[in-house]
Amino acid sequence: MPEMTEYRPGEPCWLDLASPDGAVSKRFYRELFGWSSYTLTQDAYGDYEVFTLGGPDGPTTAGLQMLADPDQPPTWTVFFRVDDVEETGSRVLAAGGQEVMPPMQGMHLGRVAMYTDPEGADFALWQPFGREGMEVLREPGAMCWVELASRDIEGARRFYGEVFGWRPVDYEYYRSAPYTNWEIHGDHVGGMVFMDERWPPHWVAHWIPYFWVTDCDATVWRAADLGARVTIPPTDIKPGRLATLADPTDARFAVITPDLTFEG
Structure with a gap:
């Protein structure tokens, strides 16, 4: 399968599932789509599960983390590729959106921020430092x-x-x-x-x-x-x-x- 190596600004580039039960979510998507996964561990961020297609060494498809706030609903968040998180975030606020998580370092992989649009739909911005996003797209299981x-x-x-x-x-x-x-x-x-x-x-x-x-x-x-x-x-x-x-x-x-x- 061809692997994605680059996304243009404004394109969806990553998916993140915030779950109240990581074990349940991991089992469900592995069995439904045939995904595998591996765990990224850093003390400052906690464990982050990365789903892959075609085995643990296969191309990445999405991420999984625990809900930071148990009062928030479980959700898939779509990440959009940007060249500058701070600059795009300023446009979000000027257009009437709300900041959920301010721009911050996403481990060593890039910069990330989360927002909601004026109706409350949540989404994220991703400014990569090499890791562009999903490595497989528009293929069965992706x-x-x-x-x-x-x-x-x-x-x-x-x-x-x-x-x-x-x-x-x-x-x-x-x-x-x-x-x-x-x-x-x-x-x-x-x-x-x-x-x-x-x-x-x-x-x-x-x-x-x-x-x-x-x-x-x-x-x-x-x-x-x-x-x-x-x-x-x-x-x-x-x-x-x-x-x-x-x-x-x-x-x-x-x-x-x-x-x-x-x-x-």
Whole structure:
């Protein structure tokens, strides 16, 4: 499989799962996607689990750490590549976002900071010192898409345009409402779906990762057997067959079997 060695500013480059039970999360994703993992240990930061594809020495796919605050919900956080964490963080605040974790050293690997957008969707910034991010992308068992669920589409378009320079482009993937693709220089970096009245009213705006699987239905059945909750059952849309789930700790994610003939 080709390995990713470089990401451009504004592209999603890493995923981090904050879990209240690391053992449960590690077992679930290892069994669901066939991941392996290894542990990074530094006294100042605590243990950090790194998931890999194709064995412990395989390319990295995501990270896992314990929730710092037990009152916070388990969540997958999407990291976006930037050239300067402080400068991009200033744009986040100027555009109406909130700082969750100020810029800091991410061990010896880079600089990191965490924010929420004006609706409360959390995300992170990553300025690498050599380690760009996920070493495998858009392959079975790896991340292939990130998506923002928002109730304020126009506000999100403005915010992320000001922060990352993204251009929103609407596509008719669903019958009910247009779907927004975020683009940089004509390349897709993620998407946005409108949270209409069919969404649970207590759900706040959020980012989720999509993982490529070869059989959406079989993966969903397997996930349910492993303790996941299905929030959207396998559904056909133009880009492929997808489903959304909450893992055994209630962190949300999606799986998709892409339609490789689709162009959009």
